[in-house]
Amino acid sequence: MQTITDKLVIEKLLTRLTTYIANKLHLSTMAAVGAVCMSKVANELAGGKIPEGTTFDELSERLFKEVTMAGK
Numbered sequence: 807m808q809t810i811t812d813k814l815v816i817e818k819l820l821t822r823l824t825t826y827i828a829n830k831l832h833l834s835t836m837a838a839v840g841a842v843c844m845s846k847v848a849n850e851l852a853g854g855k856i857p858e859g860t861t862f863d864e865l866s867e868r869l870f871k872e873v874t875m876a877g878k
Contacts, residue, residue, distance in 0.1 A: 808858040816851055819865065823848070826866045827873060841873045 810816060820842065828838035842848050847869040850856050856865070 809854045810851065810856045810858055810860070811854045819851060819862065820848060822862060823866060823869055827869060830870060831873065842869065845869055845872050847872060 810819075824835070824838045824842045827833065827841055828835055831838070831841075833841065847856075847865055851865070
């Protein structure tokens with residue numbers, strides 16, 4: 807299984823995920839950065855554990871569930 811390891815791709819995905827969470831949950835950018843940085847999704851992405859071909863929609867859905875469940 808090939809994983810996403812290109813640092814530029816990872817950086818772009820993390821930036822998009824941060825913007826997505828900020829907009830979706832009406833958070834400040836700083837709060838969104840914190841939420842994303844502490845997420846399992848971001849750690850897997852940064853650690854090269856996300857399979858190539860995983861879509862942004864799949865990642866954002868996982869992240870949204872993770873972030874909203876953490877607040878409960």
